[in-house]
Amino acid sequence: MALMITDECINCDVCEPECPNEAISQGAEIYEIDPNKCTECVGHYDEPQCQQVCPVDCIPLNPDVVEDKDQLMKKYYKLTEAKA
Incomplete structure (x- = not known):
């Protein structure tokens, strides 16, 4: 599954730079995750980095x-x- 950001987001800006796939971007009101780019960090890390921070x-x-x-x-x- 891809991840998503709920409306509880406080726009703290810590998740966006942690995403190795550049799937997180600022939306109209809160950050959003592009499900076409989100791999839950599979291939990069053992756990989703955005969830960790x-x-x-x-x-x-x-x-x-x-x-x-x-x-x-x-x-x-x-x-x-x-990317290559």
Whole structure:
């Protein structure tokens, strides 16, 4: 699954620079996660870095984007190929 940011976000700016896939950006009111770029840090880290640094715990799994670890790894490979 990709992650999402809930409306409990306080716009503290700590999650955006932690995302290795550049999936987090400032939205109209709060930060947003692009599900096409979010791999839950699979391929980069053992745990999602945005969740680790979020002071208000507002980054749960996105129930609308269901992916298993294999799918997340394939997305990681596709994203890193595009950057190379």
